[in-house]
Amino acid sequence: MRCTIEGVIFAPDPYCYRCPFGREYPGCDFECARYLEYVLKNEWHVARFVFEPVVGTNGIIVPLKEYYEIIGEIAEKYEILLIADEVMSGWGRTGEWFAVNHYKLKPDIITTAKGATGAYMPLGITATTEEIYGFFEENFFAHGHTYSDHPMCLAPVPAVVKEFKRLNLLDHVKRME
Numbered sequence: 001m002r003c004t005i006e007g008v009i010f011a012p013d014p015y016c017y018r019c020p021f022g023r024e025y026p027g028c029d030f031e032c033a034r035y036l037e038y039v040l041k042n043e044w045h046v047a048r049f050v051f052e053p054v055v056g057t058n059g060i061i062v063p064l065k066e067y068y069e070i071i072g073e074i075a076e077k078y079e080i081l082l083i084a085d086e087v088m089s090g091w092g093r094t095g096e097w098f099a100v101n102h103y104k105l106k107p108d109i110i111t112t113a114k115g116a117t118g119a120y121m122p123l124g125i126t127a128t129t130e131e132i133y134g135f136f137e138e139n140f141f142a143h144g145h146t147y148s149d150h151p152m153c154l155a156p157v158p159a160v161v162k163e164f165k166r167l168n169l170l171d172h173v174k175r176m177e
């Protein structure tokens with residue numbers, strides 16, 4: 001199985017209900033996660049694994065804990081970056097600030113948006129590690145936006161965090177789950 005579009009190789013969904021490999025948990029040995037190693041062995045110049053920690057539009061797929069343990073081990077072994085798309089799954093939607101917080105996985109980059117401002121202002125955020133940030137301090141990357149870091153768009157973020165805490169929303173989501 002190989003699925004590519006212009007340099008992007010798609011990984012199979014960790015979807016036990018309709019396993020893309022026709023396997024059954026727990027006998028499957030997480031073939032969906034191990035596929036990443038297969039790709040890394042057979043392709044070259046793979047830089048990163050981009051994933052939605054809890055997949056949204058493909059059908060709310062909640063991977064089992066072992067899935068990300070294996071992904072984390074493979075990423076470390078092959079020194080690829082882990083980029084978590086938390087646009088939909090971030091900001092308390094899963095009962096943690098970010099869905100990756102449910103797993104033993106430390107992404108190198110998190111992208112997020114929607115809930116960051118409660119949708120009152122448009123804002124996209126890229127968060128990363130000191131190590132990656134530091135690289136761009138030394139190696140200038142010319143990429144600008146007209147309205148980057150706009151105070152009006154940033155202002156709702158601390159208000160959102162405050163409201164989450166005041167209303168104890170993370171616990172509420174956990175209870176509703």
Ligand SMILES: Cc1ncc(COP(=O)(O)O)c(C=O)c1O
Nearest residue numbers: 052056085087088089113114124
């Ligand atoms: C999971 C996910 N990633 C990325 C995006 C794109 O986000 P934006 O429109 O903030 O660029 C969306 C938008 O719905 C999304 O749901």
